[in-house]
Amino acid sequence: MRVHRRGREPSNDKLAPKAVVGRVSLYLRQLEVFQRQGQATVSSNQLGAALGLNDAQVRKDLAFFGQFGCPGIGYRIDELTPVLRRILGIDRTWRLALIGLGNLGRALLQYRGFRDQGFRFVALLDNDPRKTGKVYDGLPVQSIDDLASAVVTLDIRMALISVPAEAAQAVADRVVACGIQGILNFAPVALNLPPQVQIVDVDLSIHLEHLAYKVQNAHLSGNEPSAEVG
């Protein structure tokens, strides 16, 4: 008599909070760890413990997107994994442009974590004439002037920007003009973009500065550094 209930999506009418989406990525990764260990199901308590999170938070995060668990059992890993991939939008291949082939850019090009999640770089762009024409990972570096045609030809929807801070806004303007929908920005500058273009900033210095802050103030965190080391 009961209608098939699992997988209902109660809340697909609003964007999940940033924090929730970040944790969904963590859940997905941890789920794969449990799966490799041969587990078939996982409880919110177990998943949370592995990531240092509260069990209620795990359930609430997942409940934002639908009902995926079984009371008394937990979550079936082989069911939940593809659901989370679909939620994040990584149940398919994303074709990316990489703009800026300095040290960081080339490292991003090779970064295994991107490839494993279905992200593919299909165009490399750099305005330094010493770089254009070079081939990295089988792809030629093109001038940024070629961006517009690459976007159309190669069906590119997102771009990674790893150019110096001074160049980033100008590059972003061109990216926007090409109709690219999302930017992952590694330049340490606040980019000005129209609201329809999505942006995520990754600022490496901020993270290291935060670490310096925490180390310097470790005595305030209730975690006394051991008085005697060694």
Place this chain on the structure above:
Amino acid sequence: MRVHRRGREPSNDKLAPKAVVGRVSLYLRQLEVFQRQGQATVSSNQLGAALGLNDAQVRKDLAFFGQFGCPGIGYRIDELTPVLRRILGIDRTWRLALIGLGNLGRALLQYRGFRDQGFRFVALLDNDPRKTGKVYDGLPVQSIDDLASAVVTLDIRMALISVPAEAAQAVADRVVACGIQGILNFAPVALNLPPQVQIVDVDLSIHLEHLAYKVQNAHLSGNEPSAEVG
């Protein structure tokens, strides 16, 4: 009659929230932009606008650490800049170990943003025998077995970990055993550490996944992608 008041530090008895510390880094960076433009003072409104933040939030963040502004005037840039640097703990040089010299590790070694903020790599470590002995940026790559002595000799307090996920926990254990106080972790895995060791995780895949989520769900964000492009 009034006691010198500016620079009082009302709240140096608890750790600032993560979000506040992150914004302090942004303020510092933006302050330097304004300074280069020749400005002497900046208001919370101006600073916030440049970063997409509310003016009250700017004032409240700064007030967490003390009273640094002048009513009617704003904040004097040349006074506030060193204060923020001291708050973040970057008013001095930090000596770092870099563990893992793959593509990402080598990019981090060269990353200008770290150098500019007074971070210095003084030891490079990698367990791949094809890498040990090589010299990057004037520093020889050593075996991880040499970590303990390097930490003591070179006065290293923080380490960047850019090794594959599978190796990260073992590396972290050795780092902890050496008495290092903080870890910037680029491996996509939740590390298990004693509470006195500070950690900041940087997970590049999570950021790109978040961007994919936002692009896929742009229609929910109230920022309709333009119906017609071109």
Place this chain on the structure above:
DNA sequence: TAGATTGTTAATCGATTAACAATC
């Protein structure tokens, strides 16, 4: 002085956690 802007309190908003009936 009048205008601008701070620091801070109170109000609002959002996120996390606790608790528990429903249910496998």
Place this chain on the structure above:
DNA sequence: TAGATTGTTAATCGATTAACAATC
């Protein structure tokens, strides 16, 4: 059935924003 664990409501906690007296 008894035990485990979900989804969800209510309670708590924390962060953001509004408002304004103090003051440069």
